[in-house]
Amino acid sequence: MADKASDFSVRKEKKKVMDRMKRFTKKYERLDDALFVLARNKTELNRILKAYERDLLSILLPFFGGRPVEIVTKEAHKEFIEGLKGLTTKGVGLRRQDVTALLNANKTSLTSTIKNITRQNKSLLKTKFDLFSALANAARQPLEAFETVQSGANITALRDVLPGLTDKQISTFLTRDTITVKGKKFSKQLVEREWNRMVKTYGRSDTVQFRNGTNFPLRSYVDMKTNDMSREVQNMTVIQDSSANGVLTLKVSSHGASDSCRVHEGETVFINEAAKTAYRQQFPKDKFAARMRTVEDLKQNATHILKFNCKHRLLMNAIQFFADKDRQKVLKDNPHEKPVTETEFKKSAA
Numbered sequence: 001m002a003d004k005a006s007d008f009s010v011r012k013e014k015k016k017v018m019d020r021m022k023r024f025t026k027k028y029e030r031l032d033d034a035l036f037v038l039a040r041n042k043t044e045l046n047r048i049l050k051a052y053e054r055d056l057l058s059i060l061l062p063f064f065g066g067r068p069v070e071i072v073t074k075e076a077h078k079e080f081i082e083g084l085k086g087l088t089t090k091g092v093g094l095r096r097q098d099v100t101a102l103l104n105a106n107k108t109s110l111t112s113t114i115k116n117i118t119r120q121n122k123s124l125l126k127t128k129f130d131l132f133s134a135l136a137n138a139a140r141q142p143l144e145a146f147e148t149v150q151s152g153a154n155i156t157a158l159r160d161v162l163p164g165l166t167d168k169q170i171s172t173f174l175t176r177d178t179i180t181v182k183g184k185k186f187s188k189q190l191v192e193r194e195w196n197r198m199v200k201t202y203g204r205s206d207t208v209q210f211r212n213g214t215n216f217p218l219r220s221y222v223d224m225k226t227n228d229m230s231r232e233v234q235n236m237t238v239i240q241d242s243s244a245n246g247v248l249t250l251k252v253s254s255h256g257a258s259d260s261c262r263v264h265e266g267e268t269v270f271i272n273e274a275a276k277t278a279y280r281q282q283f284p285k286d287k288f289a290a291r292m293r294t295v296e297d298l299k300q301n302a303t304h305i306l307k308f309n310c311k312h313r314l315l316m317n318a319i320q321f322f323a324d325k326d327r328q329k330v331l332k333d334n335p336h337e338k339p340v341t342e343t344e345f346k347k348s349a350a
């Protein structure tokens, strides 16, 4: 697909986001330091986490709720209207949908994803800090009790074993495996072990957690998500415009995908269940329509189609305006077999 005029301005905005993300991750990397966390009380940590959330939103919302989305929506809308005009000679009652409503719907959808991700990150970090602090503090008490009773005796015994060392050096030696944070002594080994365990489960300040529990680099996620925005907005727009203009079906684009999306390339789908019902009432003889999927079916299935970082677009393919024979052919050739899962696909490709 050739570059569009809008690509340039979107790319410029994207670069701004990525530059600010770099500064953001740098600013909050202290949250990934166990000792920094141990040295702070709950109120202080909560305040930092609030700032973390606010800063992250202030970087992402201008992109996902602002100008770039506007540019892409308007362009996708224009493209739809032109495509529809070119498609039918029957004169569909072309309704120029209010672009403000389109824009609001797109912005709402994107910003709610961004807000959810940000909120999730804040809450994962908070849980991590709470659990970690509680464990580290619980383990500190036996350590201190042991040292209060034993340290005097140990130093005397060690004077003979380690001649030439001052009491201060011996005492350092004795406590070399502890860390003192704000006057409290912690076992170094334990702090490290617990912190690593928590990071594995809850991630870092610069990661984002996927549904399968993987912690993915936040900056890579934002990078992919900003790239994904145009495709997502185009698809959302074409669905809404279709709905407003009574277009019932769309087609999945093809670019020779090598992942599990492949099975859906060129597939004609209903924009939603209501469109499927309407179609079957209008064309009761089109028996293949019964097994045709909807956009939602694609989103819900196990393949990568229309999910995060998928490059496929939904294109105009209003088969309701086709001649009987052409319509039947589309339906007959349409992929309808059960889609393969990512794992099945890899197995068959191996």
Ligand SMILES: [Zn+2]
Binding pocket: 257, 261, 304, 305, 306, 309, 310, 311, 312
């Ligand atoms: Zn795809």
